[in-house]
Structures are given as structure tokens and as C-alpha cells.
Amino acid sequence: MATLEIKKLSRLFGDTRAVDDLSLTIGDGELVCLLGPSGSGKSTVLRMIGGFEEPTAGSILIDGQDVTRVPPERRPTGMVFQSHALWAHMDVFANVAFGLKLRRLPKDEIHQRVNASLATVGLEGFGARKTTQLSGGQQQRVALARSLVLEPKILLLDEPFASLDQHLRERLREEVREIQRRVGITMVFVTHGQDEALAIADRIAVMRDGRLEQLSRPDRLYRQPQTEFVAGFVGQMNLLRGAVRSNVMTAAGIDLPVTLADGLATLALRPEDIALERRSGDRGAEVTRVTDFGTHLSIEVKTRCEHRLKIMAQPGTGWSTGMRAELSAHNFAIYRDGKLCFMPQPGSAQSSVAA
Amino acid sequence: MSVRELRQAGLAGIGSSRIRANWAGIAIAALLSLFILTPLVNVAIWAFTEVWRYPAVIPQKFGFRFWADVLSRGDVHLAMTTSLSLAAIVTALSALICLPASYAFARLNFPGRNLFFMSFLTVYAFPKFGLYITIATIFLGLGLIGNFWGVVLIQLVSTLMFMVWIPVSAFQNVDRRQEEAARDVGASQLRVFWSITLPQVLPAISAAVLLTFVNTFYETEVAWLIGAPEVRTVPLLMVRFINSELVVQYGAVLSLLLWVPSFILLMLVRRFLGAQALGRALGA
Numbered sequence: 001m002a003t004l005e006i007k008k009l010s011r012l013f014g015d016t017r018a019v020d021d022l023s024l025t026i027g028d029g030e031l032v033c034l035l036g037p038s039g040s041g042k043s044t045v046l047r048m049i050g051g052f053e054e055p056t057a058g059s060i061l062i063d064g065q066d067v068t069r070v071p072p073e074r075r076p077t078g079m080v081f082q083s084h085a086l087w088a089h090m091d092v093f094a095n096v097a098f099g100l101k102l103r104r105l106p107k108d109e110i111h112q113r114v115n116a117s118l119a120t121v122g123l124e125g126f127g128a129r130k131t132t133q134l135s136g137g138q139q140q141r142v143a144l145a146r147s148l149v150l151e152p153k154i155l156l157l158d159e160p161f162a163s164l165d166q167h168l169r170e171r172l173r174e175e176v177r178e179i180q181r182r183v184g185i186t187m188v189f190v191t192h193g194q195d196e197a198l199a200i201a202d203r204i205a206v207m208r209d210g211r212l213e214q215l216s217r218p219d220r221l222y223r224q225p226q227t228e229f230v231a232g233f234v235g236q237m238n239l240l241r242g243a244v245r246s247n248v249m250t251a252a253g254i255d256l257p258v259t260l261a262d263g264l265a266t267l268a269l270r271p272e273d274i275a276l277e278r279r280s281g282d283r284g285a286e287v288t289r290v291t292d293f294g295t296h297l298s299i300e301v302k303t304r305c306e307h308r309l310k311i312m313a314q315p316g317t318g319w320s321t322g323m324r325a326e327l328s329a330h331n332f333a334i335y336r337d338g339k340l341c342f343m344p345q346p347g348s349a350q351s352s353v354a355a
Numbered sequence: 356m357s358v359r360e361l362r363q364a365g366l367a368g369i370g371s372s373r374i375r376a377n378w379a380g381i382a383i384a385a386l387l388s389l390f391i392l393t394p395l396v397n398v399a400i401w402a403f404t405e406v407w408r409y410p411a412v413i414p415q416k417f418g419f420r421f422w423a424d425v426l427s428r429g430d431v432h433l434a435m436t437t438s439l440s441l442a443a444i445v446t447a448l449s450a451l452i453c454l455p456a457s458y459a460f461a462r463l464n465f466p467g468r469n470l471f472f473m474s475f476l477t478v479y480a481f482p483k484f485g486l487y488i489t490i491a492t493i494f495l496g497l498g499l500i501g502n503f504w505g506v507v508l509i510q511l512v513s514t515l516m517f518m519v520w521i522p523v524s525a526f527q528n529v530d531r532r533q534e535e536a537a538r539d540v541g542a543s544q545l546r547v548f549w550s551i552t553l554p555q556v557l558p559a560i561s562a563a564v565l566l567t568f569v570n571t572f573y574e575t576e577v578a579w580l581i582g583a584p585e586v587r588t589v590p591l592l593m594v595r596f597i598n599s600e601l602v603v604q605y606g607a608v609l610s611l612l613l614w615v616p617s618f619i620l621l622m623l624v625r626r627f628l629g630a631q632a633l634g635r636a637l638g639a
């Protein structure tokens with residue numbers, strides 16, 4: 001049972017607001033990803049939770065207890081660093097055992113728990129290795145075991161797999177997810193990769209310039225981005241500047257019915273929410289590029305008014321460069337001043353069109 | 356540079372240049388050895404010579420007579436005691452003062468930190484002897500000339516270089532994340548220093564300590580300037596033997612004796628640290 005409450009947390013470095021008035025509550029056994037571009041304050045949040053950075057304002061509560069001023073060695077948190085931070089002068093066993101030795105546990109118990117922990121991360125029998133004799137992935141596993149062995153209430157991971165290759169990264173994050181489910185530990189996972197966040201998180205907190213942009217389940221984050229920033233940051237999105245007049249949003253030659261006051265607005269269209277219909281002659285938009293990914297076609301089109309859009313289509317639909325097409329959209333979102341202001345009700349009449 | 360290194364460097368080249376590099380390497384190594392070894396061999400021979408008259412290439416008579424002579428002299432015993440205690444006291448004091456200071460320089464941020472650190476180093480930019488003359492003048496007023504503690508004090512100044520610079524860079528090289536990881540698993544700050552930081556800087560600190568000891572032990576000019584004539588270290592005694600005694604062998608025996616401590620220390624370093632670790636510690 002471990003919940004984490006962050007209340008109005010801020011951290012200044014000189015004039016830089018690394019974290020700005022951030023509030024967040026994480027439930028027991030939940031895996032929350034902090035997602036955001038580099039420099040958005042993710043690490044600073046994590047380091048404040050771990051006790052390595054003192055908040056300028058705000059408080060942090062674990063299981064209802066205020067730990068804001070508690071030093072890291074007395075917090076019930078475990079941290080896995082991006083650089084693994086294994087102790088190079090100790091072997092794998094000693095790295096994992098160090099925390100248990102500090103707790104003065106009996107030798108047998110230390111042995112048994114270290115081995116169990118190494119087994120959990122798939123490194124049975126690696127105890128006698130030097131840390132420098134391990135691959136990058138194995139080093140991160142040891143770092144994970146070193147934290148897990150102490151059974152922290154909350155596990156913090158700061159882009160733990162960022163330096164590994166794609167394949168290994170995917171495998172390790174699945175393993176982490178699996179371990180998290182099995183152990184039932186509360187986890188905060190920092191990443192700048194949206195794939196990673198969408199793949200493992202129960203909820204995702206998107207950060208930008210030290211502020212919390214949106215906190216949602218992955219599917220909601222993808223389908224209902226509450227801000228223009230999130231819309232552009234999570235998944236592929238066509239963002240088109242345009243205007244609303246008489247309840248019609250016009251952008252890039254596409255007209256869509258809305259219920260909004262007149263004025264400038266931004267239209268957001270997912271590539272998979274745009275349908276293409278072939279046109280002859282020189283009507284419609286021009287297909288400028290087609291890439292076949294096997295599972296789908298990625299098509300780039302140029303509208304008459306020179307806007308470029310990305311569209312996803314079924315494979316084998318026979319699109320090729322130079323063809324002309326008309327666009328229509330089933331789902332879209334409109335943003336004003338960066339905030340979501342209109343989205344058609346699901347099932348409501350779709351609309352179109354004319355590029 | 357060793358022959359092997361030269362050969363390895365040569366191997367990196369291509370084709371025929373490889374062979375030439377090898378020969379060049381061997382030639383250079385041979386020349387260097389000749390250059391370094393000839394005087395050493397000469398001294399070593401003299402130390403075991405009883406009779407060696409001019410035109411002969413090899414001494415007429417070898418023996419240990421002068422070893423017995425030198426080792427039974429009271430002034431040699433005294434000088435050995437003086438030198439060893441001087442080096443030991445200076446090294447200990449220097450470590451006591453400089454190691455905490457270097458940790459502070461590496462880790463803490465305090466006003467005037469950079470200025471203070473630079474002032475340590477600029478001492479070494481001055482022509483040394485000039486600086487020591489100035490200090491000597493001050494010491495004269497304080498009655499520290501010809502005084503053992505005067506020599507300790509001035510040697511202490513000249514060791515700052517090793518005892519601050521090397522440990523500072525060693526402390527700076529310790530990964531802060533590793534220290535944080537240790538606190539994360541429950542270690543207090545003191546424990547982190549003891550179990551994580553110290554083991555990683557130990558090779559560098561040992562190197563600094565050894566350099567300080569050896570340097571102090573062999574230092575001549577300053578010891579002479581401040582210590583003479585009352586404080587007589589082994590190197591000073593040797594200089595006197597060479598300058599004023601007609602018997603060459605006294606100087607030669609003493610030189611060989613002087614190699615002993617540095618040789619032992621070198622072996623200790625190699626044994627406990629390994630050549631690689633020492634190189635790394637010194638930033639080579």
C-alpha cells in the first residue's frame with residue numbers, strides 16, 4: 001500500500017523554473033509515466049520525490065506522510081538512474097547487497113534476498129561478475145535489482161533504458177511492466193519517448209516547461225489531448241491553422257461543422273482519421289509521397305493551398321505519387337489559445353471536405 | 356617509452372614502415388638505456404670498489420669496506436633518522452591539512468573558492484628559489500632557520516601541489532550519481548564517503564601520499580636553505596661527502612642507500628595499485 005501525493009511542487013534553479021506548481025496524485029500499485037521533451041523538468045520532479053533535490057515550494061507525501069524534508073536515505077523510495085550508477089569497485093552481488101548490509105540483516109537472509117532479486121531481473125548466477133563485465137542492458141537490470149531488493153514503497157526510474165538500443169529497450173520495459181504487476185509496486189517512470197509511455201503506463205503525466213500539461217490514461221491522452229501541445233507531442237498529428245466562421249471550421253481547404261464562436265483556431269487531425277477518395281483530373285489534393293510500412297500506408301498529400309498533411313491508409317489500396325484525392329475527416333479536434341475547445345461527439349455526423 | 360610500446364606503435368602502421376619503426380624503436384630504447392644506465396652503473400661500481408687507479412677500466416679491488424665505514428658513521432645514522440622523520444611528519448601533516456581541503460575544493464561551493472584554489476597553484480608559477488629566499492628571510496626573524504620544524508614548515512608548502520591538485524581531480528571524477536545511489540539505498544553521508552567515494556579516490560590519494568613522501572625525502576635545496584647547518588638530511592650529507600671528502604666511495608654508497616626507500620615505495624605502489632591504476636590516478 002503506497003500512494004504518492006505531490007502538492008503544488010516548485011523548484012527554481014536561479015531564474016529557471018524547472019518545476020512549476022505541479023500537483024499529482026499516484027495511487028497504490030500504479031505505474032505513472034512522466035512524459036515530456038528534454039528540459040521539461042521530469043528529472044527534477046523525480047529527484048525531488050527521491051530526496052535528491054529540495055523543493056523551492058510545495059510538499060511530497062508518501063502514504064499520507066510528509067517526506068518533503070526527509071533525506072533520501074530515510075525515504076521509502078528506490079531510484080534507478082539513467083547512467084545505472086552501479087558502484088564500479090564492487091561486484092554485482094555486493095552492489096545488490098549493499099543496502100541490505102546497511103540494514104544489518106543476517107548473512108543468510110542477505111544471500112537469499114540478493115539471489116532472489118537477481119533472479120527477478122533474469123541475472124541468476126551473475127553475482128560474482130564485475131559490473132564492467134556486463135552489457136548495458138545487464139547493468140540496468142542490476143540497478144533495478146539493487147532497488148527492488150529493498151522493497152521500496154515507490155520505485156523511481158529516470159529514463160532507465162534511454163541509452164540502450166530500440167530492441168532491448170522494448171524488451172526491458174515489458175519486463176519492468178511485468179515485474180511491476182507481479183510485485184505490485186507503485187512506480188514513477190520518466191521518459192521522453194511517447195511509445196514507451198503509451199506501452200507501459202497506467203496513466204501518463206505530460207510535462208512542458210515544468211508544468212503538468214495533462215494527466216490521463218494512455219488511450220484518453222491519445223484520443224482526447226486537452227492541449228495543442230499534447231496533441232502535437234503524443235502520436236502523429238496534423239495541426240492546421242485556420243478560422244471558424246458561422247460554425248464552420250476551415251483549415252487547409254477542409255471545411256468542418258463545429259459549434260464555436262467565430263475566430264482563429266487550430267484544427268488537429270490524426271493521420272488515421274482522414275479518409276481519401278480518388279479524384280480524376282486536377283481536382284483535390286496531390287499525393288506527394290507514399291511509404292508502405294506493411295501494416296499501413298503512410299501518404300503525404302499537398303492541398304491546393306500548399307498545406308502538407310500526413311494520412312494513414314490501408315495497405316493495398318493502390319495509392320501512388322501523383323494521384324489526386326479528396327480528404328474527409330471523421331474525428332478531429334479544435335484548439336484555441338492552446339486549449340481544446342471543440343470535438344465532435346462520437347457517432348455524430350462526420351463531415352468533410354474539399355481540399 | 357618501453358620497447359614494447361614502441362613496437363605496438365609500430366604495429367599500428369602498415370607494411371614495410373612497420374619493420375623500420377621496430378628498428379628505430381629498439382635503437383631509441385638502447386640509446387636511452389645507455390644514457391640513463393651508464394651513470395647508475397658507474398655509481399654502483401664505485402660503491403663496491405676498494406681500489407680503482409686511473410688508467411684501469413675495471414677496479415683493481417672490489418669489497419664492502421666502505422659500506423662498513425659509511426654504515427658505522429654517526430652522522431649517517433643521524434641523517435637517516437632526520438630524513439625519515441622529516442618525510443613522515445611532512446607527509447602526515449600535509450595529508451591531514453590537504454585532503455579535507457581538496458574534498459572541499461572538489462565538492463563544496465564557497466565564496467572565493469576559485470581564487471583560493473588558484474592561489475595554491477600560482478605558488479608553483481613563481482621561480483621557486485626566489486619564493487623560498489623570501490620565506491627564509493621571514494623564518495630568520497622567527498628563529499626557524501637551522502630548525503627541524505622550520506624545514507617541516509617549508510616542505511609542507513612545497514607538497515601542497517601534489518596533495519591538493521591530485522586529490523581534487525580525483526574527488527571531482529567520482530560519479531555523483533553513484534553517491535546518490537548509495538544514499539538511495541540507505542547510506543548516510545558519512546557512510547557514502549567511506550564506502551563509495553573513498554575507495555574510488557584511494558589510488559590517487561596513495562599516489563599523492565607517496566609522491567609527497569619521496570619528494571620530501573629527496574629534496575635538497577630548500578632543506579639546505581632553511582635547515583643548514585644544524586638539520587642534516589641524507590641528501591645534504593651526500594652532497595657534503597661528494598664535495599668535501601676525497602673518498603668517492605662515501606658518496607657512492609650513500610647514493611645507493613638513498614635508492615632503497617624510493618625503490619621500496621615504488622614496489623609498494625606497483626603491488627597495491629598496479630601500474631595501470633597509478634597511471635589513471637595521475638591522469639595519464
Ligand SMILES: Nc1ncnc2c1ncn2[C@@H]1O[C@H](COP(=O)(O)OP(=O)(O)O)[C@@H](O)[C@H]1O
Nearest residue numbers: 013016018036037038039040041042043044045
Ligand atoms: N542542477 C541544476 N542546476 C541548474 N539548472 C538545472 C539543474 N537541474 C536541472 N536544471 C534545469 O531545469 C530544467 C529541467 O531540467 P530536467 O528536470 O533535467 O528536465 P528533463 O529531465 O525533463 O530533461 C532545465 O532547464 C535544466 O536546465
Ligand SMILES: [Mg+2]
Nearest residue numbers: 039042043044
Ligand atoms: Mg532528465
